[in-house]
Amino acid sequence: MRQSTNREPLVAELGKIAKAEPPSCTSEAWPSKSMHSEIVVQPAESVGRRIRTDVASVSPWSAPIIWEGTFDATLIDSIYKQQNLTIATTVFALGKYTRFIKGFLESAEHHYFVGFRVHFYLFTDQPKSVPEVKMGENRSLTVVKVQSLNRWQDISMNRMEKLEKLIENELAGEADYIFCLDVDTMFYGRWGAESLGRLVGVIHPWFFDAPRDQFTYERRPESLAYIPAGEGDYYYAGAAFGGTLEDVHTLTKTCREHLNIDAANSIEAVWQEESHLNKYFLLNKPSKLLSPEYMWRGINERAAAIKKVRFANVPKNYAEVRPNA
Numbered sequence: 001m002r003q004s005t006n007r008e009p010l011v012a013e014l015g016k017i018a019k020a021e022p023p024s025c026t027s028e029a030w031p032s033k034s035m036h037s038e039i040v041v042q043p044a045e046s047v048g049r050r051i052r053t054d055v056a057s058v059s060p061w062s063a064p065i066i067w068e069g070t071f072d073a074t075l076i077d078s079i080y081k082q083q084n085l086t087i088a089t090t091v092f093a094l095g096k097y098t099r100f101i102k103g104f105l106e107s108a109e110h111h112y113f114v115g116f117r118v119h120f121y122l123f124t125d126q127p128k129s130v131p132e133v134k135m136g137e138n139r140s141l142t143v144v145k146v147q148s149l150n151r152w153q154d155i156s157m158n159r160m161e162k163l164e165k166l167i168e169n170e171l172a173g174e175a176d177y178i179f180c181l182d183v184d185t186m187f188y189g190r191w192g193a194e195s196l197g198r199l200v201g202v203i204h205p206w207f208f209d210a211p212r213d214q215f216t217y218e219r220r221p222e223s224l225a226y227i228p229a230g231e232g233d234y235y236y237a238g239a240a241f242g243g244t245l246e247d248v249h250t251l252t253k254t255c256r257e258h259l260n261i262d263a264a265n266s267i268e269a270v271w272q273e274e275s276h277l278n279k280y281f282l283l284n285k286p287s288k289l290l291s292p293e294y295m296w297r298g299i300n301e302r303a304a305a306i307k308k309v310r311f312a313n314v315p316k317n318y319a320e321v322r323p324n325a
């Protein structure tokens with residue numbers, strides 16, 4: 001977690017969520033087969049397992065928010081498998097971040113879109129240091145060489161332009177959806193077709209339970225990432241977002257343009273491209289939101305609402321791993 005000092009006080013707030021009563025519906029409450037022979041009656045417990053009352057599972061604009069307990073993985077897989085999809089997945093590893101590649105790719109083999117066609121695009125300044133990872137059927141890796149950069153902020157921000165160009169130049173006709181992920185991460189649980197949508201944002205793990213005035217949006221009106229006090233829906237993670245090629249292309253192009261305009265005006269948003277992503281999602285609401293299960297703080301971190309950790313940060317020593325402090 002970067003600059004955790006800013007965000008740690010929020011942890012105290014976690015775990016305060018009241019434990020909700022289990023859903024009260026019983027099998028008697030549902031139509032019986034004899035009355036409605038055309039209706040497939042779900043066993044009450046299987047319906048109940050897809051109800052969460054301790055967290056919001058829909059946004060104010062009616063986008064689903066995906067939490068463990070809100071979907072049936074087998075059913076979702078059977079729907080999406082028929083569509084013969086390809087999921088492009090991008091990840092960047094420059095400088096010392098190449099050390100995270102192996103854990104990312106190996107854990108993805110076990111948990112990320114298992115059974116689907118997945119094409120990873122790994123951007124690195126050191127293609128020779130990419131380890132050999134045995135990949136399953138229908139899964140492939142393309143390594144893209146990029147220029148080294150001296151500031152971690154530039155590495156992070158520059159991703160928007162690289163993604164924009166990748167979608168423009170390489171992905172048309174090659175993929176249906178794209179996810180763009182941080183590399184200092186590992187998968188620990190299923191991340192599958194339940195995450196697919198036109199425009200998908202992940203609720204940031206340090207802010208899912210925080211009041212809006214604590215969100216670290218860019219607050220200076222001089223930046224195009226500016227969000228005034230009292231505005232904003234959620235605080236989204238910069239470390240994971242996705243959607244269809246068209247929607248993610250527009251997102252990355254817009255963020256890249258805004259980053260460039262800010263740079264020309266000598267201003268860098270407080271959290272770089274994450275700030276611009278948050279502005280974009282304020283103006284262009286995601287069609288689906290993923291809970292912080294999909295970008296958790298770390299495998300050993302706990303919070304009452306997190307029933308399953310799917311994807312989490314790997315601890316790192318910022319001073320040691322980044323090119324600049």
Ligand SMILES: CC(=O)N[C@H]1[C@@H](OP(=O)(O)OP(=O)(O)OC[C@H]2O[C@@H](n3ccc(=O)[nH]c3=O)[C@H](O)[C@@H]2O)O[C@H](CO)[C@H](O)[C@@H]1O
Pocket residue numbers: 001002003091092093094095096097152155156181182183184204236237238239240271272273274295321322323
């Ligand atoms: C959980 C979360 O939302 N994390 C965000 C946060 O992260 P982090 O503190 O997780 O930032 P970070 O250091 O992981 O940098 C983001 C990413 O840039 C790449 N990288 C960075 C430095 C480097 O020397 N080499 C390299 O390859 C790598 O893919 C890394 O995963 O802030 C960043 C910049 O504001 C991004 O918005 C991240 O997505």
Ligand SMILES: [Mn+2]
Pocket residue numbers: 182183184239313
């Ligand atoms: Mn990271």
